[in-house]
Amino acid sequence: MTTLASTEFASSTLGKVLLSPRGGLSALCLAIVIICAVFAPLVSPYQYDIQNLPLANREPSWAHWMGTDEFGRDLLSRIIHGARTSLTVAVVAIGISVAIGMSLGAAAGYFGGLFDRLVTAAVDLSWSFPEILIALILIAIVGPGLGSTMIAIGIAYLAQFTRLTRAQVMALKNETYIEATKNLGAGHFHIIFRHLLPNALPPVIVAGMLATGNAIILEATLGFFGLGAQPPTPSWGGMMSSGTAQIFIAPWIIIFPGLAIAITVIAINLFGDAIIEALDIRNRLRDA
Amino acid sequence: MLGYIIKRLLQLIPVFIVVSMIIFSIIHLVPGDPIDSMMQIGSTPEQRAELTARYGLDKPLPVQYGIWLAKMLRGDLGEAIILRQPVTALIAQNLPHSLLLGVLALAFSTIVGIVAGALAAVFKDSWIDRSVMTLILLGSTVPSFWLGLLLILLFAVQLGWFPVSGARTWSALVLPVLAIGLGGIALVARVTRVAMLDIARRDFVMMLHAKGLSRWRIQFGHILRHALLPVVTILSLRIGWILGGAVTIEYVFARPGLGSLLITSLNQRDYPVVQGCLLMLAIAVMLGTLIGDLVQAAMDPRVRDSST
Numbered sequence A: 001m002t003t004l005a006s007t008e009f010a011s012s013t014l015g016k017v018l019l020s021p022r023g024g025l026s027a028l029c030l031a032i033v034i035i036c037a038v039f040a041p042l043v044s045p046y047q048y049d050i051q052n053l054p055l056a057n058r059e060p061s062w063a064h065w066m067g068t069d070e071f072g073r074d075l076l077s078r079i080i081h082g083a084r085t086s087l088t089v090a091v092v093a094i095g096i097s098v099a100i101g102m103s104l105g106a107a108a109g110y111f112g113g114l115f116d117r118l119v120t121a122a123v124d125l126s127w128s129f130p131e132i133l134i135a136l137i138l139i140a141i142v143g144p145g146l147g148s149t150m151i152a153i154g155i156a157y158l159a160q161f162t163r164l165t166r167a168q169v170m171a172l173k174n175e176t177y178i179e180a181t182k183n184l185g186a187g188h189f190h191i192i193f194r195h196l197l198p199n200a201l202p203p204v205i206v207a208g209m210l211a212t213g214n215a216i217i218l219e220a221t222l223g224f225f226g227l228g229a230q231p232p233t234p235s236w237g238g239m240m241s242s243g244t245a246q247i248f249i250a251p252w253i254i255i256f257p258g259l260a261i262a263i264t265v266i267a268i269n270l271f272g273d274a275i276i277e278a279l280d281i282r283n284r285l286r287d288a
Numbered sequence B: 001m002l003g004y005i006i007k008r009l010l011q012l013i014p015v016f017i018v019v020s021m022i023i024f025s026i027i028h029l030v031p032g033d034p035i036d037s038m039m040q041i042g043s044t045p046e047q048r049a050e051l052t053a054r055y056g057l058d059k060p061l062p063v064q065y066g067i068w069l070a071k072m073l074r075g076d077l078g079e080a081i082i083l084r085q086p087v088t089a090l091i092a093q094n095l096p097h098s099l100l101l102g103v104l105a106l107a108f109s110t111i112v113g114i115v116a117g118a119l120a121a122v123f124k125d126s127w128i129d130r131s132v133m134t135l136i137l138l139g140s141t142v143p144s145f146w147l148g149l150l151l152i153l154l155f156a157v158q159l160g161w162f163p164v165s166g167a168r169t170w171s172a173l174v175l176p177v178l179a180i181g182l183g184g185i186a187l188v189a190r191v192t193r194v195a196m197l198d199i200a201r202r203d204f205v206m207m208l209h210a211k212g213l214s215r216w217r218i219q220f221g222h223i224l225r226h227a228l229l230p231v232v233t234i235l236s237l238r239i240g241w242i243l244g245g246a247v248t249i250e251y252v253f254a255r256p257g258l259g260s261l262l263i264t265s266l267n268q269r270d271y272p273v274v275q276g277c278l279l280m281l282a283i284a285v286m287l288g289t290l291i292g293d294l295v296q297a298a299m300d301p302r303v304r305d306s307s308t
Helices: A002-011 A013-019 A021-038 A075-111 A113-127 A131-142 A146-156 A158-172 A176-183 A188-224 A236-246 A252-279 A282-287 B002-029 B034-038 B045-054 B061-073 B087-122 B127-141 B144-158 B170-199 B203-210 B215-252 B258-268 B271-299 B301-306
Strands: none
Touching: A013 A021, A013 A252, A021 A075, A021 A252, A075 A113, A075 A146, A075 A158, A075 A188, A075 A236, A075 A252, A113 A158, A113 B002, A131 A146, A131 A188, A131 B002, A131 B215, A131 B258, A131 B271, A146 A158, A146 A188, A158 A188, A176 A188, A188 A236, A188 A252, A188 B144, A188 B215, A236 A252, A236 B144, A252 B127, A252 B144, B002 B061, B002 B271, B087 B127, B087 B170, B087 B215, B087 B258, B087 B271, B127 B170, B144 B170, B144 B215, B170 B215, B203 B215, B215 B258, B215 B271, B258 B271, B271 B301
């Protein structure tokens, strides 16, 4: 019985991902980051906002594994709480992108006509602009802060999901089973939400996951510019920004938050890659 | 080719109009009265009236846009609120620095990326290939501003080889170009590698082997030449990303440039400067993409034929 269950697990998509070396390792890294983000107050050794000026800019030690910042705050605790900020912003932003992008892309691909041409023109227009520039334009409008960062990043990545979903829906809408559903009298809403989108979902989910990694970098960049989370909320980019003034005396303030970003993003990319392999959808992603 | 150039230039006009409308609307979409966000603490009602009149904010929106566009085309982008200088003058001071950095970073990442990608393809599955693949992974995952800070830490603070910040000497360009370049190298190397491996499987390559040509001549004289086309395609699509990298890196290295000016103005809410910088950056991205397209069309007749 156990053998049968373990064979079933090994042949399932999740099993294939977790049992591959890079999938397993990246899943472990991601699990640690997510646990830190969710249980930040429980796992961080100190409170993230308690200042202790006599302990300012202390190098890593047993008491403070990653050292302290210019206000004597424990860097490890701030990085753990920063994980919460970064992940929340990235996940919410990409959630906004996926939700709006899928709706626009599905409607454009399914109905075609003028609406499709307008959506395609808007997507093509934003495609050549770097996400950072789109995000900066939006921040200029909405103003700096955590909420506006989420909106800015969400809109910056919109084109990607609209394009991907549109391509998937265009490919699927002429399939025989869709024709059959139409002939049975199903409405547009039913066809799009019950048949087209569920089938278009796997590549979008994987693309969404990979985009979450890029969104973490974009959030950190905006935070570094002072346009993201405002103090005292800890964010990885914001920590590095304040660390630049201490670069000669406390380089660890810059090194550790950057390392946290790099490890998280590499883990997301490797995990996404492992899912692409397991689902065998590389061609669908590339064609879109 | 001339027809293609004219066609592509004409295509830019609607794009420019849409982008300029979005940038124009920034000042109207900011929460609250745009004049409130422009006024400094302690401003008088007279100053408020003067600002309203100067920006023509009492006129209908389409008229305001027309006036703004006409002024902009004459090179008048208004006056900076905090720096109290014409925005055009500020841009003229900063633009050459950004252009130099962007062009150098683009050239560096293209050349190194092609060489790295070609070596990885030729020595597939060797340690060279694995090193290039690791570089690609790092280049696409490490934030460029963090890389810039690490380069400052190692080469400027610890070793003292290059200046920490500024733009007074040529050596001050080395670290910023490296920091922007890694992302670009990753992109170019990945495309070159995949394209070369794909072309190596084609029939004409087998023919070249049968003719007895040396391995190096086939790889670099034939396969790489064909592989350059997708590289140019991807570069023309992603040229904006490299320019976007310049925005971030200027700020990290405290270099003068449009990026630094934009970020500082955004933090100070100096909207005329923000609009001017965003407009110039958008134009740079559009022109960069256009140049990329033209290079692609010059290399591949199918591109210009398919679009005429």
